[in-house]
Amino acid sequence: MGRWPDLVQIKEVGPRDGLQNEKKIISTADKVNWINMLSESGVKEIEYSSFVHPKWVPALSDAHEVGRKIKRKPGVKYSALVPNQKGLELALEAGIDGASVFMSASESHNKKNINKSIDETFPVLKEVIEEAKKAGKHVTGYVSTVFDCPYEGRIDPDEVIRVCDRLLEFGVDDLSLGDTIGTAVPSQVGQLLEPILKRYPKEKVIMHFHDTRGMAIANIMTSMDYGITRFDSSVGGLGGCPYAPGAAGNVATNDVLYLLHGLGVKTGIDEKKFQEAALYIQNKLGKVLPSKSLAYTTAQL
Amino acid sequence: MGRWPDLVQIKEVGPRDGLQNEKKIISTADKVNWINMLSESGVKEIEYSSFVHPKWVPALSDAHEVGRKIKRKPGVKYSALVPNQKGLELALEAGIDGASVFMSASESHNKKNINKSIDETFPVLKEVIEEAKKAGKHVTGYVSTVFDCPYEGRIDPDEVIRVCDRLLEFGVDDLSLGDTIGTAVPSQVGQLLEPILKRYPKEKVIMHFHDTRGMAIANIMTSMDYGITRFDSSVGGLGGCPYAPGAAGNVATNDVLYLLHGLGVKTGIDEKKFQEAALYIQNKLGKVLPSKSLAYTTAQL
Numbered sequence: 353m354g355r356w357p358d359l360v361q362i363k364e365v366g367p368r369d370g371l372q373n374e375k376k377i378i379s380t381a382d383k384v385n386w387i388n389m390l391s392e393s394g395v396k397e398i399e400y401s402s403f404v405h406p407k408w409v410p411a412l413s414d415a416h417e418v419g420r421k422i423k424r425k426p427g428v429k430y431s432a433l434v435p436n437q438k439g440l441e442l443a444l445e446a447g448i449d450g451a452s453v454f455m456s457a458s459e460s461h462n463k464k465n466i467n468k469s470i471d472e473t474f475p476v477l478k479e480v481i482e483e484a485k486k487a488g489k490h491v492t493g494y495v496s497t498v499f500d501c502p503y504e505g506r507i508d509p510d511e512v513i514r515v516c517d518r519l520l521e522f523g524v525d526d527l528s529l530g531d532t533i534g535t536a537v538p539s540q541v542g543q544l545l546e547p548i549l550k551r552y553p554k555e556k557v558i559m560h561f562h563d564t565r566g567m568a569i570a571n572i573m574t575s576m577d578y579g580i581t582r583f584d585s586s587v588g589g590l591g592g593c594p595y596a597p598g599a600a601g602n603v604a605t606n607d608v609l610y611l612l613h614g615l616g617v618k619t620g621i622d623e624k625k626f627q628e629a630a631l632y633i634q635n636k637l638g639k640v641l642p643s644k645s646l647a648y649t650t651a652q653l
Numbered sequence: 654m655g656r657w658p659d660l661v662q663i664k665e666v667g668p669r670d671g672l673q674n675e676k677k678i679i680s681t682a683d684k685v686n687w688i689n690m691l692s693e694s695g696v697k698e699i700e701y702s703s704f705v706h707p708k709w710v711p712a713l714s715d716a717h718e719v720g721r722k723i724k725r726k727p728g729v730k731y732s733a734l735v736p737n738q739k740g741l742e743l744a745l746e747a748g749i750d751g752a753s754v755f756m757s758a759s760e761s762h763n764k765k766n767i768n769k770s771i772d773e774t775f776p777v778l779k780e781v782i783e784e785a786k787k788a789g790k791h792v793t794g795y796v797s798t799v800f801d802c803p804y805e806g807r808i809d810p811d812e813v814i815r816v817c818d819r820l821l822e823f824g825v826d827d828l829s830l831g832d833t834i835g836t837a838v839p840s841q842v843g844q845l846l847e848p849i850l851k852r853y854p855k856e857k858v859i860m861h862f863h864d865t866r867g868m869a870i871a872n873i874m875t876s877m878d879y880g881i882t883r884f885d886s887s888v889g890g891l892g893g894c895p896y897a898p899g900a901a902g903n904v905a906t907n908d909v910l911y912l913l914h915g916l917g918v919k920t921g922i923d924e925k926k927f928q929e930a931a932l933y934i935q936n937k938l939g940k941v942l943p944s945k946s947l948a949y950t951t952a953q954l
Contacts, residue, residue, distance in 0.1 A: 566905070600945045615838055
């Protein structure tokens, strides 16, 4: 026991990965209030929106305005998702500390998601990564479906490594490995992290779990066993699963905080203030979010 | 990796621990159908009801009739909760393979729950345990609030051991250690299991987690790290939390099966048939149960 780290870095992806899968559109003013509440709670990194074309993600069509209006708290890194050169330009105008690029480890999922083969995607991301680095920005490479693909099933760790190698070669600062459909169990996490951590320093590896089958907290424990100290998570488990309306999405930051603080791991986040930010967006969305610890708090109010 | 056992024994407690906390009363005929579906799915042990006075648990006032009407599948152990001598007599009449007695490791919780001090509870349980053993029945001792108490906070493992020692001395065959309010994180599981497993063989120890804050699956992983191979769980996470209406209760058997089968651990349970039994009771209760893997399945229907 006692294998967990002293400190864990959490990137809050609720305003982006969370809201992009929600049907209800949140007003720009509410998003700005909410993101400010998140930074006030002590969150050190927030993915505040996506500069993907509004046609694809209408819920985030105000990315530019949100970026302009949020109060930039010193010490907090504000990042955004950028799909291509055009998206990066808009993001730079709106103000970002970091840019996140994305692609899949699975050929079929990549094709369905960004309408290009993996090999066709590489040159697009290479250009974005190089431009973002030239502009002095931190760049994270999201790799999705690293465990299972809804079309292809189990993904070989070698397929994941093939994509990671190229993204690092293009200049990304770190990699966020996504269990996009929330199917992984701890043994799969180990089977992927073993070869990954032989190849890359652990500081470059972020784990991004979805809680679709309730396995995310156990997968985070296992990742920490392997030395991982960086995780993406979403306020209240916001986000749902695009493949099954009503099912859970990103692992809830609230549950992650309950786990980590209970283990004595520091995050720098004030749980009570964070809870308030979660209740704020839950109220705006008008539905109970999937986080069990948030549900417990809500039920007691 | 690969620390988990080949085989795990699951006791399905939904018909008892689950239903006793649900507001909606399920008809006897529906309970019987449901319990028969559970045994058909391959569950080897089912706690089918409680012989606590109906005044305290009106949802289970038909315990006797349920016990008489369920189809006894060979190889399946049917047990029931018995609070005292009177309850045991009724349970024996209705037919049980095993009797479960219960008390708390926390003085205040024991007092609130069974209106007696811990020392006053011992002679009552001693009599029941001895009578049940004389009748040739398996006896399990539930010890609740082994990690935290809603009134006293953190419970010292020595307090848990004090109660376990007496129950074993009275003749219980095994102990089920309950995270009654679902607050424990994996470090607490380790801190309790270390002294417990120095004192008792692991075969005698069953872990009984509630998923109130979403930690149960991680706690089960940690318990398996310590060698535990027996768990209580409830169909769909049925049961809720008596301290916070709307919050999650027992860990969902569906999620436990997803974890274990994903790890390659055998349970003897057919996941698909089990899912059908979960959908059956979810439909009868008319509400979505807390299990995330069940929610995913339900959302796809």
